[in-house]
Amino acid sequence: MSDIPEHSQSDDDLPEQLRVRRDKRDRLLAGGTEPYPVEVPRTHTLAQVRAAHPDLPADTQTGDIVGVTGRVMFMRNTGKLCFATLREGDGTELQAMLSLANVGEESLSAWKSDVDLGDHVFVHGEVITSKRGELSVMVDAWQLTSKAMRPLPVAHKEMSEESRVRQRYADLIVRPRAREVVRTRANVLRALRDSFHGRGFTEVETPMLQTLHGGASARPFTTHSNAFDMDLYLRIAPELYLKRCVVGGIEKVFEINRNFRNEGSDSSHSPEFAMLEYYEAYATYDTIADLTKQLVQEAAEAAFGSQIVTLHDGTEYDLSGEWASITMYESLSEALGEEVTPETTAEKLHAVAEARGIEVDPKLTHGKLVEELWEELVGDHLYAPTFVRDFPEETSPLTRAHRTKPGIAEKWDLYVRGFELATGYSELVDPVIERERLTAQSTLAAGGDEEAMQLDEDFLRALEYGMPPTGGAGMGVDRLLMALTGLGIRETILFPLVRPE
RNA sequence: GCGCCGUUAGCUCAAUAGGCAGAGCAGCUGGCUCUUAACCAGCGGGUUCGGGGUUCGAGUCCCUGACGGCGCACCA
Numbered sequence: 001m002s003d004i005p006e007h008s009q010s011d012d013d014l015p016e017q018l019r020v021r022r023d024k025r026d027r028l029l030a031g032g033t034e035p036y037p038v039e040v041p042r043t044h045t046l047a048q049v050r051a052a053h054p055d056l057p058a059d060t061q062t063g064d065i066v067g068v069t070g071r072v073m074f075m076r077n078t079g080k081l082c083f084a085t086l087r088e089g090d091g092t093e094l095q096a097m098l099s100l101a102n103v104g105e106e107s108l109s110a111w112k113s114d115v116d117l118g119d120h121v122f123v124h125g126e127v128i129t130s131k132r133g134e135l136s137v138m139v140d141a142w143q144l145t146s147k148a149m150r151p152l153p154v155a156h157k158e159m160s161e162e163s164r165v166r167q168r169y170a171d172l173i174v175r176p177r178a179r180e181v182v183r184t185r186a187n188v189l190r191a192l193r194d195s196f197h198g199r200g201f202t203e204v205e206t207p208m209l210q211t212l213h214g215g216a217s218a219r220p221f222t223t224h225s226n227a228f229d230m231d232l233y234l235r236i237a238p239e240l241y242l243k244r245c246v247v248g249g250i251e252k253v254f255e256i257n258r259n260f261r262n263e264g265s266d267s268s269h270s271p272e273f274a275m276l277e278y279y280e281a282y283a284t285y286d287t288i289a290d291l292t293k294q295l296v297q298e299a300a301e302a303a304f305g306s307q308i309v310t311l312h313d314g315t316e317y318d319l320s321g322e323w324a325s326i327t328m329y330e331s332l333s334e335a336l337g338e339e340v341t342p343e344t345t346a347e348k349l350h351a352v353a354e355a356r357g358i359e360v361d362p363k364l365t366h367g368k369l370v371e372e373l374w375e376e377l378v379g380d381h382l383y384a385p386t387f388v389r390d391f392p393e394e395t396s397p398l399t400r401a402h403r404t405k406p407g408i409a410e411k412w413d414l415y416v417r418g419f420e421l422a423t424g425y426s427e428l429v430d431p432v433i434e435r436e437r438l439t440a441q442s443t444l445a446a447g448g449d450e451e452a453m454q455l456d457e458d459f460l461r462a463l464e465y466g467m468p469p470t471g472g473a474g475m476g477v478d479r480l481l482m483a484l485t486g487l488g489i490r491e492t493i494l495f496p497l498v499r500p501e
Numbered sequence: 502g503c504g505c506c507g508u509u510a511g512c513u514c515a516a517u518a519g520g521c522a523g524a525g526c527a528g529c530u531g532g533c534u535c536u537u538a539a540c541c542a543g544c545g546g547g548u549u550c551g552g553g554g555u556u557c558g559a560g561u562c563c564c565u566g567a568c569g570g571c572g573c574a575c576c577a
Contacts, residue, residue: 015510015511016528016529016545017510017511017546020528074538077539078532078533078534079534081536082534095537101534117528130537134536151527151528153511153512153513154525154526155526156538157513157526160513160569162569174512216577218576261577263576264574264575266571273577420577421577478577498568499568
């Protein structure tokens with residue numbers, strides 16, 4: 001994209017179409033016409049005009065005089081009668097007609113010479129229908145409200161994926177679907193909040209600038225505070241703060257906000273992503289799974305009016321009813337045709353991986369091996385919504401051990417359309433065990449494991465005051481949008497991170 | 502981080518074997534009082550991503566850098 005600095009370039013250096021529009025602006029100003037007026041006497045929105053005249057026959061005069069505004073999306077100028085399609089923010093369009101008889105020679109020729117595709121205009125006149133039946137304003141006066149200096153992207157060809165992301169504003173102007181996704185996202189977020197509020201949850205906002213990084217296994221971004229003269233981390237998860245809330249008596253708590261992870265970026269990962277986490281005292285990973293299912297179903301219902309959603313490629317995806325539930329060890333055993341349990345040795349699992357031609361890091365221990373093999377053999381093939389329960393205890397340092405099955409943690413992952421949408425736990429609340437787990441993590445961190453958590457003494461102190469038995473879960477909000485729409489993560493995030501041009 | 506592919510007019514794209522850089526839309530001029538991606542006639546618009554090289558001649562071949570897409574690795 002050519003970014004033209006405001007003053008460092010003479011008009012001669014501008015691309016032709018930008019120069020033409022700049023010349024028009026200069027000419028208007030020189031002639032005493034303000035191309036960017038402060039206000040205009042708008043009396044109706046385009047939607048109001050449409051709503052007031054739903055079913056007029058062709059060639060009707062209503063006697064209704066309105067002043068309306070919009071961006072010029074199409075122009076069809078003939079000798080003595082000009083047509084323009086105006087569009088306002090919600091996508092509503094309305095036609096403006098300018099005839100020589102109504103506006104006069106000077107005004108009509110000014111329209112033809114001054115107004116370009118993409119300009120914002122105000123038009124005043126009578127609401128009519130054209131001879132072809134199109135609802136229109138027969139203009140008696142008009143005025144530019146904002147002169148565009150850049151031509152619109154072609155409306156009939158999709159912008160390239162890169163242009164859409166880099167210039168989302170232009171994407172939003174020309175592509176109704178882009179605007180629809182923004183509104184769908186807003187509806188989903190509102191539905192989530194409504195679902196929580198309806199169940200007595202309290203929304204909180206916890207720090208995104210943190211002095212320690214913890215709450216998940218992920219590489220953090222670092223930054224620096226001048227005032228405190230210390231390095232800080234952008235948070236990778238709100239978990240440890242939300243648990244402090246539960247300790248403090250905010251026993252049904254949720255947060256929707258950003259996490260930052262200094263890791264890969266692809267069609268389902270973004271360095272900056274929206275996270276929903278929720279914790280409920282006296283819930284377990286069973287009840288929190290049920291809540292999670294309801295959240296997703298209620299979001300689908302609110303955004304699309306149905307729990308069977310139509311994805312971007314036109315296929316339907318059914319989120320209704322009960323969802324499948326499998327356990328990690330059983331489903332892995334089934335896929336392998338041989339029993340895998342928490343007692344199965346790492347040596348044995350390495351042998352299994354090799355026999356299957358699955359490459360794994362030879363340093364991996366039991367827990368990570370089981371997860372790796374499971375993802376390869378089972379997870380990647382899950383399409384219908386499925387809870388995968390009972391993870392290896394070793395890889396879940398913040399999770400309570402299973403109440404009856406040794407070596408297993410009360411943790412589930414929710415898979416939807418082949419990717420991980422959410423994860424839930426019966427939270428570990430024993431401060432002594434928690435200290436052991438986090439100490440082990442911090443030893444890993446000190447040993448160079450960039451994903452391992454640091455020892456958060458303040459968090460442990462909070463737990464030592466006593467945290468009630470609690471169920472908790474986290475859901476990727478961008479991924480929820482992906483699940484509901486079938487779009488990639490860069491389409492569900494309005495302004496995803498891109499390198500500067 | 503590695504591999505493959507790509508970057509050409511405002512936008513979306515084409516360009517034979519290395520031989521005059523094109524189209525549609527958009528823009529400009531003129532015409533047209535019922536158009537719907539209007540139409541008709543004419544015209545203009547390019548650092549072919551940047552730098553270097555080979556060649557009589559490079560959008561095209563080679564080297565290098567930037568940016569992007571996809572795959573792999575990491576991750577949610």
